Amino acid sequence: MEFSQGWDSLATLVEGRWIERRPRRPEVADQLRRETRLLPWLAPSLPLPVPIPAVLTDDPLVVRHALVPGDALESPGVEDGVAVGRFLRALHGSSAAEAVRHGLIPAEQTRSSRIAEISRFQSEVVPLIPVAQQDSAQSILDALRDFPADTVVHGDLGPEHVLTDGGRVSGVIDFGDAHVGDAAIDLAWALYGAPTAFADAVADAYGVTGELRRRALIWHQLGPWHEVVYGADIGDIAVRRSGLAGVLERLEGSAGIPLR
Missing domain, CATH: 3.90.1200.10 (Aminoglycoside phosphotransferase (APH), C-terminal lobe)
Structure with a gap:
């Protein structure tokens, strides 16, 4: 099911526990890839959960992370x-x-x-x-x-x-x-x-x-x-x-x- 309508990416809820994001425009692909590098490093130092995304497929680009509840x-x-x-x-x-x-x-x-x-x-x-x-x-x-x-x-x-x-x-x-x-x-x-x-x-x-x-x-x-x-x-x-x-x-x- 479609989860949100963001300006930059389309987010879909999969199996009730995964968020999959796809770029709406070609230039957003680099942004999504940056998140897959930044957030796994940053998350352990933060006092609240944040998404920890990884690349699921390269072509087309799909980035997946576990659903942050709430x-x-x-x-x-x-x-x-x-x-x-x-x-x-x-x-x-x-x-x-x-x-x-x-x-x-x-x-x-x-x-x-x-x-x-x-x-x-x-x-x-x-x-x-x-x-x-x-x-x-x-x-x-x-x-x-x-x-x-x-x-x-x-x-x-x-x-x-x-x-x-x-x-x-x-x-x-x-x-x-x-x-x-x-x-x-x-x-x-x-x-x-x-x-x-x-x-x-x-x-x-x-x-x-x-x-x-x-x-x-x-x-x-x-x-x-x-x-x-x-x-x-x-x-x-x-x-x-x-x-x-x-x-x-x-x-x-x-x-x-x-x-x-």
């Missing part, structure tokens, strides 16, 4: 926040150099991709934003240029990728966007998109600083920008409009908060 986190509470904060602290404490040797996208590639992404946001998203808010939007992109790229990060941490089973956090999935980047990207949803009690618990368990909070807010604001360009890529006007609505909502929600 359902997407729906009502984050304090204990969930403690578990997520400890998980992120362990993940971010991993050796970036060793992770790169095991396939993780290195800092140089992160910085290059970030520059290209900023350029695309400026040309394709900023013009869609009302003139009165364009200065605020541009300040976000300007701040992003100076963000660090020195930490092993998940890269797409949200409630759909944090699983719970029996009232406890049971695992973290979907490491397709993992790279050497800014630790604050993994704190964006946890601090600014989740209930206050959960956010506070994450911050306490992780040891969040004021500087991390500042950068996490900017990453949170940037989330819907990706939806805008993704909608353009797949020719889906509804996705593009949904992304733009999110861009404007988050710009308004953080008005007056200093970005530097």
